[in-house]
Amino acid sequence: MSDTATTATLPAVSGSRVGNIGFAIGVAICCLIALAALIGNALIPHDPFTQNLNNRLIPPFWMEGGNPDHILGTDQIGRDYLARLVYGARISLLIGTLTVVTSGLIGTTLGVLGGFFGGKVDDVVLFTITCRLSIPVVLVALAVVGLLGSSLTLVVATLGLLLWDRFAVVARSTTMQIRNLDYISAALCAGISTPQLLLKEIIPNIAPHLAVVATLEIALAILLEAALSFLGLGVPPPLPSWGLMIAEGKDYMFFSPWVIFIPGVALVALVLGINLVGDGLRDVLGTRRR
Amino acid sequence: MSANPAIEIRHARREFRVKSGLFDTARRVVAVDDVSSSIPAGSVFGIVGESGCGKSTLARLILGLLAPTSGETLVDGKRILDLDRRDRARLIQPVFQDPFASLNPRQRIADIVALPLTAQGTLTKPEIDRRTAEILERVGISLVLAGRHPAELSGGQRQRVAIARALILRPRVVVCDEPTSALDVSVQAQIVNLLAELRRDFGLTYIVISHNLAVVEHIADVVAVMYLGRFVEIGETDQLFRNPRHPYTQALLESVLTPEPGLGVPDVGLGDIMPDPANIPPGCRFHPRCRIAVDRCRVEAPIPKFPSERSMVECHLAS
Amino acid sequence: MNVPLLDVENLSVTFGGQTAAVRNISFSVNREETHCLVGESGCGKSATALAIMNLLASNGRRSARRLTLDGQDLLGMNERAIARIRGDRMAMIFQEPMTSLNPAYTIGSQMIEVLRRHKGASRRAAVDRAIELMGRVGITAPEMRIAQFPHQLSGGLRQRVMIAMALMCEPQLLIADEPTTALDVTVQAQILRLLAKLKKDFGLAILLITHDLGIVARVADRVSVMYAGELVESAPTQELFDSPQHPYTRGLLSCVPVPQKLRRGEPLGNIPGTVPQIAPGYAGCAFRSRCTFANESCAADIPRRLATPRHDFLCTRLPEVMMGASVA
Numbered sequence: 001m002s003d004t005a006t007t008a009t010l011p012a013v014s015g016s017r018v019g020n021i022g023f024a025i026g027v028a029i030c031c032l033i034a035l036a037a038l039i040g041n042a043l044i045p046h047d048p049f050t051q052n053l054n055n056r057l058i059p060p061f062w063m064e065g066g067n068p069d070h071i072l073g074t075d076q077i078g079r080d081y082l083a084r085l086v087y088g089a090r091i092s093l094l095i096g097t098l099t100v101v102t103s104g105l106i107g108t109t110l111g112v113l114g115g116f117f118g119g120k121v122d123d124v125v126l127f128t129i130t131c132r133l134s135i136p137v138v139l140v141a142l143a144v145v146g147l148l149g150s151s152l153t154l155v156v157a158t159l160g161l162l163l164w165d166r167f168a169v170v171a172r173s174t175t176m177q178i179r180n181l182d183y184i185s186a187a188l189c190a191g192i193s194t195p196q197l198l199l200k201e202i203i204p205n206i207a208p209h210l211a212v213v214a215t216l217e218i219a220l221a222i223l224l225e226a227a228l229s230f231l232g233l234g235v236p237p238p239l240p241s242w243g244l245m246i247a248e249g250k251d252y253m254f255f256s257p258w259v260i261f262i263p264g265v266a267l268v269a270l271v272l273g274i275n276l277v278g279d280g281l282r283d284v285l286g287t288r289r290r
Numbered sequence: 291m292s293a294n295p296a297i298e299i300r301h302a303r304r305e306f307r308v309k310s311g312l313f314d315t316a317r318r319v320v321a322v323d324d325v326s327s328s329i330p331a332g333s334v335f336g337i338v339g340e341s342g343c344g345k346s347t348l349a350r351l352i353l354g355l356l357a358p359t360s361g362e363t364l365v366d367g368k369r370i371l372d373l374d375r376r377d378r379a380r381l382i383q384p385v386f387q388d389p390f391a392s393l394n395p396r397q398r399i400a401d402i403v404a405l406p407l408t409a410q411g412t413l414t415k416p417e418i419d420r421r422t423a424e425i426l427e428r429v430g431i432s433l434v435l436a437g438r439h440p441a442e443l444s445g446g447q448r449q450r451v452a453i454a455r456a457l458i459l460r461p462r463v464v465v466c467d468e469p470t471s472a473l474d475v476s477v478q479a480q481i482v483n484l485l486a487e488l489r490r491d492f493g494l495t496y497i498v499i500s501h502n503l504a505v506v507e508h509i510a511d512v513v514a515v516m517y518l519g520r521f522v523e524i525g526e527t528d529q530l531f532r533n534p535r536h537p538y539t540q541a542l543l544e545s546v547l548t549p550e551p552g553l554g555v556p557d558v559g560l561g562d563i564m565p566d567p568a569n570i571p572p573g574c575r576f577h578p579r580c581r582i583a584v585d586r587c588r589v590e591a592p593i594p595k596f597p598s599e600r601s602m603v604e605c606h607l608a609s
Numbered sequence: 610m611n612v613p614l615l616d617v618e619n620l621s622v623t624f625g626g627q628t629a630a631v632r633n634i635s636f637s638v639n640r641e642e643t644h645c646l647v648g649e650s651g652c653g654k655s656a657t658a659l660a661i662m663n664l665l666a667s668n669g670r671r672s673a674r675r676l677t678l679d680g681q682d683l684l685g686m687n688e689r690a691i692a693r694i695r696g697d698r699m700a701m702i703f704q705e706p707m708t709s710l711n712p713a714y715t716i717g718s719q720m721i722e723v724l725r726r727h728k729g730a731s732r733r734a735a736v737d738r739a740i741e742l743m744g745r746v747g748i749t750a751p752e753m754r755i756a757q758f759p760h761q762l763s764g765g766l767r768q769r770v771m772i773a774m775a776l777m778c779e780p781q782l783l784i785a786d787e788p789t790t791a792l793d794v795t796v797q798a799q800i801l802r803l804l805a806k807l808k809k810d811f812g813l814a815i816l817l818i819t820h821d822l823g824i825v826a827r828v829a830d831r832v833s834v835m836y837a838g839e840l841v842e843s844a845p846t847q848e849l850f851d852s853p854q855h856p857y858t859r860g861l862l863s864c865v866p867v868p869q870k871l872r873r874g875e876p877l878g879n880i881p882g883t884v885p886q887i888a889p890g891y892a893g894c895a896f897r898s899r900c901t902f903a904n905e906s907c908a909a910d911i912p913r914r915l916a917t918p919r920h921d922f923l924c925t926r927l928p929e930v931m932m933g934a935s936v937a
Contacts, residue, residue: 182392185355186455190406191379204396340793341764444883474649475820479864479879486876501794504866508877545798547823548867551846555801555827564763 023283026276033270037089046070046080048087048240053078057256072262075245076252081259084240085266091241092222092270095156099221100214102160107167108210112198114168115175122172129168137162138227145233155234159221170213174206208285215278219271226267242267294367296331296495297382297463302351302361304344308568319568321347323519324361329512331462334489334496336510336527338503338542342565344519345499349467352497354378365463379406383456387468389448393440399426399451400436406459421458429454429484446477450484457488466498470505482509503546507531512600515539518565518575525601535597535608537580574606582607613637614814615661615699615782618675622656622838625668629889630656632838638782641808643815645825645846648835649861651884654818657835658784661816662701663691679781697727700775704787706767710759716770717755723777735777742773745810746803765796772803776811784816789824801828822865826850834858837887837895844920854914854922856900894925902926 041048055078061068072081114125144158178184179202187201226243228234235241237248242263249259302325307316321344329335339345350356352363354370363370365381373381383406386392393402404422407413413421423433429450440448449469456464469485470478482505489496500506506513506527513530515523515538523536534540541558560579571578577587584607592604615638622631631653638644646654660671661683676683678699683691695701703709711719720742721735730738736755743751746769759767768788775783785804789797801824808815819825825832826846833843834855842855853859863878882899894911897903904926911925 182386182388183394185350185353186384186386186392186452187394187405188355188375189353189379189382189384190455191376191409192405193375193409196409200397201394205394340795446883474884475822476649476861476864476880477883479866479877480881483876483879503794508866541795545795547794547798547801547821547827549822549826549850549862549865550867551826551850553827555798555805557802558795558798560795560799564765 020280022276023280026273026278026280029269029273030277033089033266033273034093036086037093040086040089041083044080044083044086046083048079048083049238051077051079057252057259059256060258060262063258073256073258075259076248076256079240081262084245085242085262088240088242088245088263089266089270091152091235091239092225092267095152095159095225095235096218096222098156099159099163099225100217102156103162103164103217103221104167104210104214106161107164107169108171108203110164111168111171111173112175112202112206115172116179116198116202118176125168125172129165132162132165132168135162138224141224141228142231142233145228150233150236152235152239155225155228159224163217163221163224166213166217167210170209171206174209175202178202178205208281212278212281212285215274215281219274219278222267222274223271294331295328296333296366297352297497298328298364299326299352300362300364301326302348302358302363304347304351304356305359317568320519320570321567322351322358323570325516325519325521326361327514327521327524329463329495329497331495332489332493333511334498334509336506336513337497337499337516338501338506338513339516340501340542340565342518342567343516344567345516346467348516349384349465349497349499352465353382353384376410379409379461380459381461382463382465383459383461385449385452385456385464385466385469388472389445389452390440390472392452393448395440398437398439399431399443402440403436403451403455403458406455410459425454425458426451428488429457444477445473446480449473449477449481453481453484453488457492457494460492461494463495463497466496466500468500468502469498471500471502478505485509503531503543504548515542518567518570520575520604521602522576522605523601523603525603529601535601535603536576536605537582537607538576541579541581574604612680613639614679615816616675616677617657617661618673620657620660620671620673620676622653622660622665622669622671623889624656624666624670626670627888629838629887629891630669631660631671632887632891634833634835634838634840636833636840636843638814638816640781640814641812642830643805643808643817643828644831644833645829646816646818646833646835647820647822647825649820649884651837651886652835653838654835655786658701658786658816658818661784662695662699663688664701693727696723696775696780697778698780699782699784700778700780701784701786702768702771702775702788704790706764706771706791707759709771710767712759715756715758716762716774717757720755720770720774720777723774727778738777739773742776743770745807746770746773746776747799748773764792765800768792768796768800769803772800772807776807779811780813782814782816784818786818787820788817790819790821797824804828822862834861837884839895839923841896841924842920842922844916844922848917848920852916852920854916854920855896855924856902857896858922860899894923 055074056076058070058074059066060073061071066073070080072085075081075084110125110128114122140162141158145154148154184201187197225234225241229241229243230247232247234243237244245263246260253260302322304322306319306321308319325348327335337345351358357371370378370382400422403426404418407418407421426433426436431447431450431454435443470481473481486509488494498506498510510527513525513527514521515536517538523539530539531543534543541560544556544558559581563578573589574587574592577583580587586606592606594602594604596602617637618635619633620631621633623629634657646657648654659665665671673684710716717739720739721732724730724735724738739755740751743754748754748766748769789800792800804815805828807813817828829846832846832849833840836857842858853862860880864880866877880899885895885898887895892910893908897907906925911923913921913923915921
């Protein structure tokens with residue numbers, strides 16, 4: 001659409017083929033895992049919690065000694081591994097999304113307020129971010145859970161209250177970039193109230209950047225939860241968090257390596273998928289003209 | 291000056307404190323220095339000047355987007371900073387330069403144009419829709435485009451949308467900050483014509499800020515020439531363009547390259563020194579670049595002279 | 610006149626195979642001549658300049674029957690050969706002085722680099738020449754400026770630096786893409802006077818790209834008007850303004866307000882509609898959707914006609930039909 005006397009800009013270069021493939025793969029992986037998390041346990045004949053000490057440590061069906069009845073074998077107390085894996089996906093995704101929703105709300109609010117109002121408000125926001133950045137997240141999480149006991153809610157709350165810094169920084173810088181654009185001035189002249197301005201004019205325009213941050217933060221939250229569970233300070237057993245599954249399997253890993261191998265691969269795949277989606281989103285944003 | 295000016299600017303002044311480094315002492319930059327004007331209803335007041343003259347800051351002061359360091363702006367006798375945003379919105383509205391940046395890229399055209407109405411909070415949705423459709427039609431935007439996003443419109447169309455938004459509340463005063471500078475020549479004319487028509491039909495008062503002297507000459511009744519934060523000359527358009535009194539106005543007019551072949555490029559003799567609002571020269575602020583500067587100009591700042599009712603010039607040597 | 614310095618014949622540029630930005634244009638620039646390429650945004654004038662310099666984006670493709678600089682073919686050259694000529698025998702200055710100078714290096718080092726790369730000059734010699742040229746382009750205190758960074762200079766000064774840099778190797782051709790659009794009108798006058806003077810001093814050929822008809826009138830020896838990728842009219846400046854042939858040219862000229870010749874209260878001329886985006890394979894006249902004289906014959910191939918031996922235009926409607934009528 002021309003009409004404007006700016007330099008004739010050359011058409012935007014379309015995203016690279018490699019980038020597009022990566023994005024597609026990422027979306028495919030995430031959709032697959034999300035689908036599995038939602039309906040997987042309904043489809044699998046076994047229950048993730050039923051123990052059967054006669055069927056301990058059966059290997060996956062493609063290995064020697066495998067049993068087609070338990071596709072991914074069983075763990076050390078006879079629970080079907082596939083059922084646990086799928087249930088674990090639910091836990092990972094749940095924790096990831098709830099954490100990001102919490103941290104996103106906190107971080108975005110702080111960032112937008114600081115970026116928009118500037119001055120003393122911004123000084124306070126920056127100081128808060130700096131304080132948060134000097135806190136060692138994993139240690140604090142460990143300490144909190146160690147003191148207060150482990151539960152799903154507690155893990156979400158702790159991580160949500162700790163992982164908001166990237167949201168705040170991105171929200172603040174993007175708000176500052178658009179703060180002085182003419183359409184914000186025009187909205188002020190139109191008589192809009194400040195809350196409406198922040199909600200209707202600023203946030204929709206910084207949302208794409210926050211979406212990119214969100215995907216990365218989901219991956220981080222999932223990994224952190226796995227780490228906490230591995231250390232026994234995350235989700236309480238018998239809930240099959242992938243981290244917990246890895247921890248429980250470490251005593252058997254030389255004889256039955258699949259016990260840690262399978263949840264490990266699942267974790268890598270999920271985080272990879274989320275990161276590919278995030279990269280794809282960033283590429284789309286980068287080439288889009290304002 | 292008429293009894294009830296639509297808008298009055300009284301001794302508006304705006305300073306900024308600027309630090310150029312971590313350990314620098316803050317410098318005072320005076321972007322707008324004692325600007326006053328009284329603009330009668332229904333007229334068009336043009337402001338011309340180059341970069342660094344402060345015209346954009348002045349626009350923001352007039353619109354109430356920026357608070358003055360001292361001085362005030364009154365629309366219809368009311369101080370605009372005393373009013374709340376919604377009352378101010380009914381009195382004065384902007385049309386900005388860059389049609390890419392003046393419309394929210396994530397909103398639909400209809401919502402953008404309706405924003406001043408929705409912000410008032412007093413009208414029903416059907417009424418808002420009706421008035422939005424009415425104004426869009428009036429500015430020449432087909433209703434098919436009302437559901438689109440700004441990126442799908444051309445620059446000229448976006449500027450029309452910006453004008454529609456400015457007029458939907460039927461304000462008293464519209465401040466146009468470089469309304470055509472970002473547009474192609476063939477489209478500039480469309481927008482200028484539209485603005486002229488709408489002024490007649492709605493009885494608006496315009497303040498048009500532009501560096502494009504021809505556009506200002508075409509549309510304005512009275513023109514002010516701004517230099518380093520002050521109005522150095524004000525006059526009725528015909529008279530100012532035909533007979534500029536201030537040496538800067540003369541240089542400015544001479545620099546305009548009219549599409550008349552064979553005349554070559556004029557040598558306006560302004561020298562190499564660029565105007566810097568952070569370093570305003572003593573005496574007459576124009577003296578370092580003035581062709582006719584004398585010793586008095588270097589030490590003594592000129593006081594405004596009023597050769598006629600609607601004109602002013604700040605120069606020791608102007609007749 | 611003997612061989613033109615820059616000879617362009619049937620140049621076409623497409624982007625991504627989908628946009629025909631430049632379609633079969635031909636023009637030439639002689640020594641000590643200023644040739645203006647004028648048009649509005651989207652007409653392809655910048656793409657033309659970039660195609661000549663072989664600086665098109667990765668999805669841009671150029672083709673031409675002939676593209677020569679002083680008789681030397683530019684089309685067949687590989688990138689290395691062109692890189693040797695660029696900056697040396699043909700130079701380009703851009704619109705935005707802020708973005709065309711590298712903010713991380715002093716202007717001195719940027720200027721010196723040009724000379725040392727192309728002529729292998731010693732550092733001392735390059736510095737001397739840089740200072741000399743900065744003086745020639747009207748930069749005061751060049752010895753001090755040479756150590757400054759771009760952000761320390763004003764827009765007008767930066768543009769002068771760009772011009773000085775372009776002249777370091779005494780090029781034969783200078784392509785200037787909207788060199789004064791981003792500058793104040795008083796600075797613009799200075800820069801244009803400077804270019805005219807340098808043209809004489811260095812015997813330069815200048816290809817000046819602009820949308821400003823005022824600049825064209827005052828500065829150009831010859832004008833070519835571009836619309837939607839085509840060269841719709843080309844003539845010596847006085848002739849173009851005295852008797853424009855193509856309806857677009859006429860429309861454009863009527864749009865430009867001339868101070869002190871205006872009649873206030875009367876609407877300005879304008880051209881309704883907008884510039885279309887053209888895909889390859891487009892037939893007929895691109896202006897027909899906005900032209901008051903268009904008829905069915907405009908959808909077929911348009912012949913190039915001559916109004917006078919040096920004045921040609923692309924229109925199929927007979928000149929006599931249009932002579933009497935005015936546009937807009």
